[in-house]
Amino acid sequence: MGEFELIERIRARSRADDSVLVGIGDDAAVLAPTPGSQLVVTTDSLVAERHFTADWPAADIGWLAAQANLSDLAAMAARPRWALLALTLPEPDTDWLDGFLxxxxxxxxxxxxxxxxxxxxxxxxxxxxELIGEVPAGRAVTRRGARAGDCLAVTGTIGDAAAALALGETAGRALRQRLRRPNARLRAGQALADAARAMIDLSDGLLADLAHLLSEGQGAEIELDALPASEALLAAVNDHESRWRFQTGGGSDYELLTVLEPGTDTSALSASAGLPLSIIGRVTDSGRIVCRSDRHAVPATLGRGWDHFSGD
Amino acid sequence: MGEFELIERIRARSRADDSVLVGIGDDAAVLAPTPGSQLVVTTDSLVAERHFTADWPAADIGWLAAQANLSDLAAMAARPRWALLALTLPEPDTDWLDGFLxxxxxxxxxxxxxxxxxxxxxxxxxxxxELIGEVPAGRAVTRRGARAGDCLAVTGTIGDAAAALALGETAGRALRQRLRRPNARLRAGQALADAARAMIDLSDGLLADLAHLLSEGQGAEIELDALPASEALLAAVNDHESRWRFQTGGGSDYELLTVLEPGTDTSALSASAGLPLSIIGRVTDSGRIVCRSDRHAVPATLGRGWDHFSGD
Incomplete structure (x- = not known):
């Protein structure tokens, strides 16, 4: 099967609303943007043996490729509109392509x-x-805007994907689903658009992604006891130290980390986001990220803080 | 050097005009489209050993990657605006990256x-x-719109890239430049926007790309004697049969093939396009692409025509 037949196979299955004036099959697509909107564009590539392994069903790779990119749009409070797909394949394998699609x-x-x-x-x-989304003019939420004293909040639960990766085959189905079948928090991103001073999606891990929200001189205090954990994570990982490592250092949860004014009513936001929103700490002016707990001793490698300018 | 340092290296060198509200370094870019415009979007990937070889200077790979995509925008008569770059690299090689940039x-x-x-x-x-361009609403030129009796015209000269590929090291500098340093015909694309009933860029070869401009039941007659050849091609390839093969079957010239109303004044169009425009044949209702010459016998494999529905 040649390139044109494969493209036709993709075209036949893709949907196109009124905004798509010219779709798959010409030199380029022609799209009608929404008047008054700004564009939000992102690209992300998945590479074999880094983002997935050969034993993954093609459908999981396709799902993850879409969600990893959608998560970037969610973090900007954008509404997804259009996608381009650049596939490099070892051979024209229609079974794999159908599964991926x-x-x-x-x-x-x-x-x-x-x-x-x-x-x-x-x-x-x-x-x-590559995805193109839209936001009403001036309404995109960026990584910049945190102020000392602001609250840090995350959507959903964190640490599942990292635990699934570490536990491999012994991870239960619920944890494995979080790794292979994440859900970008699109509704939450849009629900948080007004309240969020800054936002990022959790793809590299809480502490690494948090660092991107802080300007020079800023720091943060993270309450380890407040990190939201799923029942699956609590059941699979008994000791709090391992759990903290998965929750603070592991990536790929695709939850949103957002910066809110002190005193923000998170229960109203949770309701419109459609999932729990947990306050996990606050922004400081210490220049360091510090993790603390009232219940347990904090291991030195977590607790000594993490200087996001030197990586130390 | 880590991912963040490489990204910073790219950011420091990239330009951003007023349309870029949020550029490199956030979850996604935020862009202000031109009111009244439509978006024209395309993506193209270059893979080692298929589109270039290991001995290519990184700068040539970077140039070609941009031009191959710009050529798709040119073929839609679009004005280029914004680019995303998805690079998968075997290792973080700053020399290679600097050359590529x-x-x-x-x-x-x-x-x-x-x-x-x-x-x-x-x-x-x-x-x-991935590139995003813009056109005034309704002004994109697609592949659809050819009618029997219309003229076929190409910009510039064709066959150089295919000759450079076939001749390898023995190809002179001028031919090799056409292969590695093509120029997307952006000005010509926009100059042809009003006159062109349909347009495509020549990336797969004249006959293959021409087939995409024809609807079911349509065909074309190509005048081989009228195919525009560069002086470098005429000097390097003496026999007309080889030349024809390069000109009709070879890709990567990135010239534009356009369909014009019979009687269109091509000299005025050439002037505004900034490069020669040659009439090379016409659209028919024969269902077949036929190549002809008044000067030489046409080899059966060219002259028997090419049925674009069966590929025969």
């Missing part, structure tokens, strides 16, 4: 995303996704 | 393109580029 297009349909174009090349497996 | 950013600056974001991953070398 099952996962990718399921995620796209749920998110209201139109697949409007892309590229197929032959070579080592590489999955490139 | 030399070529990519030169091409971007010439085309008025802002590099606004991207992704770095580790793995087998893969260069993914």
């Amino acid at each position: 099952d996962g990718f297009l399921d995620a796209a349909a749920e998110a209201g995303l139109n697949l409007v174009g892309g590229n197929l090349a032959r070579g080592p497996l590489n999955v490139g996704v | 030399d070529g990519f950013l030169d091409a971007a600056a010439e085309a008025g393109l802002n590099l606004v974001g991207g992704n770095l991953a580790r793995g087998p070398l893969n260069v993914g580029v």
